[in-house]
Amino acid sequence: MSDSSSSSTVPAGHPFRRKGRGTDGLFKAFFAGNAGLTVVILVLIIVFLVREGAGFFPAYRGELELYRKAGLEFVDIARKDLTAHEQMSSLLNRAYYAQVNAACRREFQRSQEATQVVGYIDDAVAPPRSALERVTEGAGEEGAPAELLKSLNARYQSLLADALAGRPGKGLPPTPHLSDEERAGLLQELGAREPLSTDEPALVIALQEQLAAKQADASEPLAGFRETINAFASASEDLDNLIYETGESVKATKEAATLHEIEVTKRDTLLAAVPGTKGAEERAQLEADAKAAVTTEPVDYRAALQPVLGRMGEFEAANARLAAALGEVKAALPSDLADEKAQRYLATFRKAEDEYGRELADTMPKMQAWDFEKPVGLGATISGFITGRDWITGGEWQDFYGIVPLFVGSLIIALIALSLAIPLGVGAAIYTNQLAGGRQQRFIKPTIEFLQAIPSVVLGFLGIAVLGTLLQETSMKDSFAWVPGFPIEQRLNMFTAGCLLGLMAIPTIFSLSEDALNNVPSAFAEASDALGASKLQTVFRVVCPAAISGILAAVLLGLGRVIGETMVVLLVAGNRIEIPDFTEGLGVFFQPAHTLTGIIAQELGEVPFGSVHYRALFVVGMVLFFIVLAINWSAQRLLHRFRIGQD
Amino acid sequence: MRNTIRFAAASLFAGAMLAATAGAQTISLKGSDTLGAKLVPQLAESFKSKNDGVKFEIAAEGSSTAFPALANGTAHIGMSSRQAKPEEITAAQAKGIKLKEIEACHDMIVVIVNKGNSVKKLTKDQVAKIFTGQVKDWSEVGGAPGAISVYTRNTSSGTYKDWQKLAMKDRNYAPSSQKLAGNEQIAEEVSKNKGGIGYVGLAYAKKSGTAPVTIDGVAPIAANARTYAYSRACYLYIPENADATAKAFADFAISPEGQKIAENLGFVPNH
């Protein structure tokens, strides 16, 4: 404050004070304006989300209308049956192979173990081997330089010796199902192999043959079952062809309509540029271009649909064939399969049969009632977005925007995170605040606060590099086979993401809960003590209930943080846009998913500005914004009530 | 004092609104990850070693990002693993930019599986069924029992669309497929998942822990480029009125030297 401003050198007096008053109003207005900036930002956020979002629904409706007019929707009605049929035959196929392979488990293991050993050795000697390959291939008639060959060969031999001794990496893979002689023979053969030979070792071939023979044996008694499956599977051929052909036709219609629209837009753009031109020549050129821009006629949807709708009879026949095949397969299926897994698939099939049958019966009336001119309502578009189970973008056929899979993904991950963070965060808060000594407190608090300072992208990186792999490898161990969902197939899944988000939520919940406990007047505890309550009674019956609304608010704020978090879920959740398969029980937590935040981060940078897809992402942002707003608002309400209760 | 700082900050803020022209010697490329993750950076590095003072900015987020960027003038060269759509060309034209298409190289899309997977051969039909979700278990295509996990690129990628065309008869991907950011990530996940299957550019098929799959009896190696089922061309798009440096770089990409770099990375040269 060394600079002396003009005001302080002027002696205090009337002129100065009047001048001061005048400017004071200005200053006040300036500061008020800045305070208003927060309101402006909040309003801008809402305005821009809503502006783009509001644009989404009409545009999406337009797309859906074209989807209907061009007849894509018609084909999709039939396609639903095809997909269902394929799922059904896949179930049968899986049941069949599970039954066949049940008998060959040992052969599979033996064959795999041998292959793993070969793979281990191959990996270890790969560099000199491929170098040798290139040198010998690239060499002309005079041959490769002898010195180079020699050094590469030497390198190959030394690496090979290392690998045979199991030195690199984790060592030679274990082969519990191969006998010692077999293993030794295999290693010997690999050791003696020419560097450039690509022949499989004899043992590997023999084991594959054994496996094939065993599979053939096992499938013999199941030949009837196989035929039943084949007959069932092939029943969809007609429908498949029909859908492919009509699909091509309606897609052409849609493309023609899109092209026409583009041309019209182009003409309009060119015409709009005409008034701005300077010379007559340029103007004439532009007008000519505009005229030439539209080369196609508007599409006559009714005429274009004729050939597709004209095949209704064929659709009917194909549908009847599927229904007949279902009837046949119902009768011909074996009632039981010996293998447990096979039986499970079969049971799933049995359970789905009737539903599928009903769907088949529904299809034809639906197709006949289908009308390409029926308008798509805005309400239907909006509810289609809110209840839609598909988020399909970037496809050739038709893009769909349904928020359910993303919402469910976000929700499950939040659930996992909170079920970790609530007991840990609240428990730690109670311990630190009520039970721990001063020295422990001084260590625990800063450590957990430091946890809060870790940027989420770092946690996401650790999730990919450390936690995901660690969890997956742990789940492979036989001793954990009883855990539902183990072994984990996907390294990136909801559980890993949930764990990391839990770690992020713990500090929030911890410090806010601790504050809440701190704010409980000490008179409460003292009164409780005085009445002869034990320490535990005081903590759990007096202090905690008094702080409960603060703790709940802490949990809600933690939830807000978890739902709104982006980088961890983008990196770790696995990005599968599908409603998780809840039939797997608790195993559902180990499936990958996509989230509201993740989809924005993944796709916003890639979509053209102003497109339907771009706008859909803003609507997702809007949904996210209001969810988090509602959560935070409830938390504030809780805190407010708490404050009143304290008075 | 404080006021001066404030006014400086304020004028800095206001000044930011002024447009200024970017440096001329920087070439900015946008688009396909197939080209932009490895080939173009290495072409750029090699080009830089010959032309002092040229700088590059490369953003590889998917082919669809190339054309809006070219039209807006935020990129000098677009990279694409598919041909431009008519509406993309029109959109650029409407802004007075005529795009020149340059075939940079050919690429084969290779199906990869985990190294421990016993399935190393598939038919085109099986591949289509796996990616559309009709086949869900490896035992259905002759492997050891185990669920199939499908890894795909994200929707803006040219490979995502090309694959739909080349391998899936334009049907939609299985909803259970996982959308990953780039080729490397697909290879990484497949190498970590015993039941994984994915597709990558030939340049990325060598990753340890994964194995390429032979399709209809044709192995995915450069020598089979003509007979292999899933081959496609990759393109560079450059405005006709681009500056000389950008043009020189595009020419370098298709020069024998540039093609040699492409070949080393596993792309198939044009000739």
Place this chain on the structure above:
Amino acid sequence: MENPEQLIRKGVHHDGLKEGLVKAFLGSLTWGIVIVALLLFGRICWDGVPVLVKPDFPFIDVAFLTEKTETLHVFDDANAERHSLPASEYYQWVDEHGADAVFNAQTYSYSGGGIAGPIVGTALLTLLSIILALFFGVAAAIYLSEYAKQGRFINLVRLAILNLAGVPSIVFGLFGFAVFVLVAPVFTDVPSDRSLFAIPLGFTWLSFQGWNSSLIAGSATLACMMLPVIITASEESLRAVPQGFREASLALGATRWHTIRKCVLPFAMPGILTSSVLSLARAAGETAPIMFTAAVAAKDDFPWEGVSGPLGVLQSQVQALPYHIYTLAARIPTSEYTQRAQYGSVFVFLLMIFMFSTLSIVLRNRVRSKLKW
């Protein structure tokens, strides 16, 4: 050491075993968290420290901090010896030995060289955003603590601050993208087609066409995000200045503004700056808001190279450490050759964040002990 309350309560009534069990259970939960936290730091340091620290003088791998990011080339030479060289050195090597001497070449994007670009970008982004946020935030706080009276406007502002603090960072990213990148105003001679609307000013146009993805757009987005924290903290610091200071100044005939400038701000400033250091750490750590507004994965130039003047710097895209880590995590595989870049970047990043955090804690304690009324 122990306060009287604890003395009173100690050992009065005990549940014996039950209490011990509950205490042990809650204690193990708490220490579990602490151990996980320590394991996390340990893991990062285990792989990160060797990247940054060298056994010989000057003990820090300066090159990693000062070099630009490059592709890493890993290959065998004719003697089957493995080399791993960043691109610039690799091409020299190839010029010397010929392309035929390279075997089993593998490349790893972003894994060679150093991380100077991301460090510089993050520094610029945070610096600029804290300047913006402080300017607007302190002004808003002055209004709230010095001028405002209870009323509708104040309630609205407080509501906005509360809600703004909870908005997810990705929504700020969307907002920044839609507002600063696409429609913020610029002066230009030729309005772009994208322009929302353009106002002719005679000699030039004021066109609402956005600042593109740039340093200034990213900083503005981050500033909006930090605003609620800065306002709340500044208001607290301002209110902590005793009322007597103001009353004395006003009684001496100073104007309101003069009072604020001479008698309130100087005493509140240390507190304001301290809390702003903490939000600096937050801003530096955010990825989602800058993904679409400022950051690029690869860039050869420093932001000030190849641009015309300071305005050019503001308009250039930058690399940023958090986005760089995202790229390293999502785009490239983890292997022995990429570990250096990955863990090195993460370690440097965490070190930066913790330095800011620790600094703010230390400063806070000093300010508290110094300025007591």
